[in-house]
Amino acid sequence: MTNFISIHDVTDLQALIKSGLEAKENPFADQHLGKNKTIGLIFFNSSLRTRLSTQKAAQNLGMNVMVLNVGQDSWGLELEDSELGNPVIMNGDKAEHVKEAAAVMGRYCDIIAVRAFAGLQDRDKDYREQVMTQFVKYAGVPIVNLESATRHPLQSLADCITIEEFKTKARPKVVLTWLPHFKPLPQAVANSFAEWMNHNDVELVITHPEGYDLAPEFVGNAQVTHNQNEAFEGADFIYGKNWSSYTHYGQVLVQDPSWAVTMDKMRLTDNGKFMHCLPVRRNVKVTDEVLDSPQSIVIDQAANREWSAQAVLKEILQNG
Numbered sequence: 169m170t171n172f173i174s175i176h177d178v179t180d181l182q183a184l185i186k187s188g189l190e191a192k193e194n195p196f197a198d199q200h201l202g203k204n205k206t207i208g209l210i211f212f213n214s215s216l217r218t219r220l221s222t223q224k225a226a227q228n229l230g231m232n233v234m235v236l237n238v239g240q241d242s243w244g245l246e247l248e249d250s251e252l253g254n255p256v257i258m259n260g261d262k263a264e265h266v267k268e269a270a271a272v273m274g275r276y277c278d279i280i281a282v283r284a285f286a287g288l289q290d291r292d293k294d295y296r297e298q299v300m301t302q303f304v305k306y307a308g309v310p311i312v313n314l315e316s317a318t319r320h321p322l323q324s325l326a327d328c329i330t331i332e333e334f335k336t337k338a339r340p341k342v343v344l345t346w347l348p349h350f351k352p353l354p355q356a357v358a359n360s361f362a363e364w365m366n367h368n369d370v371e372l373v374i375t376h377p378e379g380y381d382l383a384p385e386f387v388g389n390a391q392v393t394h395n396q397n398e399a400f401e402g403a404d405f406i407y408g409k410n411w412s413s414y415t416h417y418g419q420v421l422v423q424d425p426s427w428a429v430t431m432d433k434m435r436l437t438d439n440g441k442f443m444h445c446l447p448v449r450r451n452v453k454v455t456d457e458v459l460d461s462p463q464s465i466v467i468d469q470a471a472n473r474e475w476s477a478q479a480v481l482k483e484i485l486q487n488g
């Protein structure tokens with residue numbers, strides 16, 4: 169593995185899950201791998217779990233860690249390249265071009281990890297993954313995705329690790345359900361979860377109101393239904409997430425509170441576990457009763473972010 173942008177950078181998913189579980193058992197076994205190496209964690213957006221778990225994972229591997237919040241600690245970055253006959257004229261609020269910024273950071277760092285959410289204004293622009301693409305192009309060192317416009321692969325790997333730990337059947341039924349929210353959120357977590365589950369040995373069902381279909385390349389072979397109760401029947405894992413519309417791009421089409429996860433709905437499952445990447449808004453997306461019940465595994469899931477990051481950084485470091 170050189171870059172970690174999506175599942176397409178993973179050669180053996182089961183081996184990567186196993187590596188995460190091994191890191192959890194023995195966190196400091198590979199301290200030598202990162203000795204005298206530096207990772208830069210670059211954030212265009214807020215974070216709690218991703219920032220802390222990736223820093224911890226890098227330190228477990230012996231690495232030095234630097235964190236930069238773009239636009240707050242540093243200059244605002246221009247991301248558009250000049251084209252022949254159409255130069256980018258930087259006379260706005262962005263003082264530095266990614267071409268210099270990424271190249272300079274690449275001189276200080278052995279690995280660069282980047283978070284840059286979807287703007288949700290222009291679908292083509294978001295789905296072109298401009299920020300990740302520009303960092304890969306200009307940094308000259310391996311790039312790790314800390315949640316981009318369309319994907320959150322470190323989250324999805326932690327989700328795979330969590331399902332591996334909690335599953336009671338060889339091929340569990342996993343339901344990705346849309347949850348209500350008043351604000352438009354990216355499709356990245358849902359896209360990525362669906363993409364990884366399509367590569368995992370599970371039965372994947374996606375349920376959402378009309379108008380919330382994810383892009384077909386992420387849905388893959390999943391069964392899709394607008395009937396949430398039917399989807400929940402016999403489920404082993406309920407993975408909740410809100411996303412804004414992909415087809416009516418970035419819009420909140422409905423906020424129907426009846427899509428929130430309640431204990432009544434969890435009773436339709438086969439003693440299913442509730443998962444969410446966090447942060448989660450209590451009693452908007454899911455009730456207190458569910459989150460505070462033994463069926464909720466959101467804290468174990470978040471804890472596994474450390475081991476997913478460690479498995480990925482280890483593989484990149486081993487690659488030299």
Ligand SMILES: NCCC[C@H](NC(=O)CCC(=O)O)C(=O)O
Pocket residue numbers: 315320351353354356357410445446447449
């Ligand atoms: N990294 C985990 C999720 C990050 C982001 N959630 C948020 O922005 C929630 C914000 C709020 O609830 O106001 C998302 O959906 O992609």
Ligand SMILES: NC(=O)OP(=O)(O)O
Pocket residue numbers: 214215216217218219315323445446447
């Ligand atoms: N799940 C997740 O990525 O959390 P943060 O946004 O807090 O990093």
